[in-house]
Amino acid sequence: GAVVSQHPSWVICKSGTSVKIECRSLDFQATTMFWYRQFPKQSLMLMATSNEGSKATYEQGVEKDKFLINHASLTLSTLTVTSAHPEDSSFYICSARYRDRDYEQYFGPGTRLTVT
Amino acid sequence: GQNIDQPTEMTATEGAIVQINCTYQTSGFNGLFWYQQHAGEAPTFLSYNVLDGLEEKGRFSSFLSRSKGYSYLLLKELQMKDSASYLCAVRDRPRSTLTFGKGTMLLVSP
Numbered sequence: 001g002a003v004v005s006q007h008p009s010w011v012i013c014k015s016g017t018s019v020k021i022e023c024r025s026l027d028f029q030a031t032t033m034f035w036y037r038q039f040p041k042q043s044l045m046l047m048a049t050s051n052e053g054s055k056a057t058y059e060q061g062v063e064k065d066k067f068l069i070n071h072a073s074l075t076l077s078t079l080t081v082t083s084a085h086p087e088d089s090s091f092y093i094c095s096a097r098y099r100d101r102d103y104e105q106y107f108g109p110g111t112r113l114t115v116t
Numbered sequence: 117g118q119n120i121d122q123p124t125e126m127t128a129t130e131g132a133i134v135q136i137n138c139t140y141q142t143s144g145f146n147g148l149f150w151y152q153q154h155a156g157e158a159p160t161f162l163s164y165n166v167l168d169g170l171e172e173k174g175r176f177s178s179f180l181s182r183s184k185g186y187s188y189l190l191l192k193e194l195q196m197k198d199s200a201s202y203l204c205a206v207r208d209r210p211r212s213t214l215t216f217g218k219g220t221m222l223l224v225s226p
Contacts, residue, residue, distance in 0.1 A: 004158075032211075043203065043217060045216075046214075093159075105149075105213075107159045107160070108158055109157060109158045110156070110157065110158045112156070
């Protein structure tokens, strides 16, 4: 099946620093990637939709200057959390849509971010 | 707006059958998805329904009634490894993203 990887799987950073999370589709081309955030015992909340070669579309309430998304190729999207604060601590999950089968979304393993 | 409801928790016994319900009210409809998520891991795709009826895939089946805004996921011959959160998600139009329910935590006991 389609495989999506994320790196790092977990990261601890100090308040005020920036953290970059990578999302890669390993064996398929993903024209669209999605970034979600999940708090403990909560569902996945969509942060933004990223299309290759164009600007990301952010959901209401998500600060685009704080959560920078770049989708430079059909297999790579990055999320950079800038000037991180403890309230940004969460589980960040990316998802990629298979180019030729747009009804399926495949999820990465997630990145646990802890801001101290 | 979008609203997706599913029970918070369910318990069942190994070997039994369990049905997890999901109701939705969305501005449009272009498919209902079920995902399984183990703690600390990403969701994995289980099923997709866009037409009314039952879709069977091994021990898992998913049912959809569009007129009622209702779906269920049926798990047969439960195993301990089926203990996980089950997420119902709806896509409201073609090529849009998914809106997820809060998930149903299923605990399978011996």
